Amino acid sequence: MLVGLLGAGRIGAWHARFLSGHPLVRELLIGDADPRRAEALAGPLGARAADPEAVLAAGLDAVLIATPTATHAELLLRAAEAGVPVFCEKPVAADLETTGRVRERAAKTGTPVHIGFQRRFDAGYAAARLALRDGRLGDLHRVHLVTADPAPPGAEYVRSSGGIFRDCHIHDFDILRWVTGREVESVTAVGANRGDGYFAASGDVDTSAAVMVLDDGTVATMQGSRYNGAGYDVRMELAGTAETWVVGLDERAALRSAEPGVDWPSGDAWANFWERFEPAYASEIGTFLDVARGRADSPCTVDEAFEALLVAEAAALSLREDRRVRLAELR
Incomplete structure (x- = not known):
């Protein structure tokens, strides 16, 4: 496959690593607004750097978009309308109106579109989803989600991020819907x-919390921080009438017990999201390439991205209006 990658920044470089080593990828073309950054990324990977326009015009079998958020909608639609299967990092756009327009136009093309929500490809979340559906947890009564970064992003990033609910917690909102199979009310x-x-x-804000009520009455709580000095902490707790399961509770969880004589977990805490979710990112890339070849349907469509953004918009409005x-109200 001839695959294009647009965006050679942090997440683009992460995707390039998996693409360059994938047996289905015959050639990888990398384009970036900064040609030097594209060349620096492409060289060690044996990929080829090119102008972003040249990448789009290269007769691609698939393209990944990892550019700044403001460019996602246009690039996604250009690829989809050209018939090129597209992987786009979240969000599709910074607002619901634009996301809705992209959803409608992309659907009309019939081109496969995959939006990057890597937690859906994590073994722990997948196991919890299956356990809930198999009835091992009993009736679900409560969910708790945590996303806490060990150190904050820079000021420039924060200014253009859309806020903690749209930028960071949109992953929590997406995985809450995916694991439970319910909608947030x-x-x-x-x-x-x-x-x-x-x-x-x-x-x-740099510290966040939310209470969500799902459409079956289940209560879900969520908390987040940009200053979690203990390490990168991402967990999901599902409490049912039979069992309680926790995703992310392993030897590298950024937790320490206050109880005497308890030294678990004893491993070094996860340092960042790419270290914690490396297997999930690799699995997601493999799935997308299968989607591009017509071997699978994307589990992360623009429709799914719209629903996660809808929850994020509601959270941002709740914070702003204190209610x-x-x-x-938004739908």
Whole structure:
């Protein structure tokens, strides 16, 4: 397969690593607004750097979009309307209106589109989803999600990120829907600024929490932080009438027990998201290549991305207006 990659930044470089070593990828073309960055990434991987326009015009079998958020919608539609199967990093766009327009236009093309939500390819989340559907947990009564970064992103990133609910917790909202099979009915969100001033200056928060009610009455809670000094902490707890399962509770969980004589977990905490989710990213790339070859359907469509963004928008509105927001208000 001839595969194009647009965007040679942090997440683009991560995808390039998996693509360059994949047996289905005959040649990898890398394009970036900064030609030097594209060349620096392509060289050690045995890939070829090219102008982004040249990449799109190369007769690709598939393309991955890992450019800044503001460019996602246009590039996704250009690829889809040219009949090139496309993988686009989340979000599709920064707002619901644009995401909705992209959804409609992309659907009309019939071209496969995959949106990057790598947690769906993580073994722990997949096991919890299966256990819930098999009835091993009994009736689900409560869900808790955590996403906490060990150190905050820079001020420039925060200014253009769309806020913690759209940028960071959109993964929690997506995986909540995917694992439980339920829709979020309402969100009540709060937040605080306990760290650098650039979060507040950007209208964002560095500490977050939310209570969500699902459409069957199940209560889900969520918390997040940009300053989790213990390490990268991503977990999901599902409590049912029969059992309680926790995703992310392993030897490298960023937790320490306060109980005397308990030294578990004893491993070094996960340092960052790409280290924690490396197998999931590799699996996701493999699945996308199968989607591009017509061997599978994407489990992460633009429709799915729209629903996750809808929850994020409701959370952001709840925080801003200090009230409970029902998703029906936005839908």
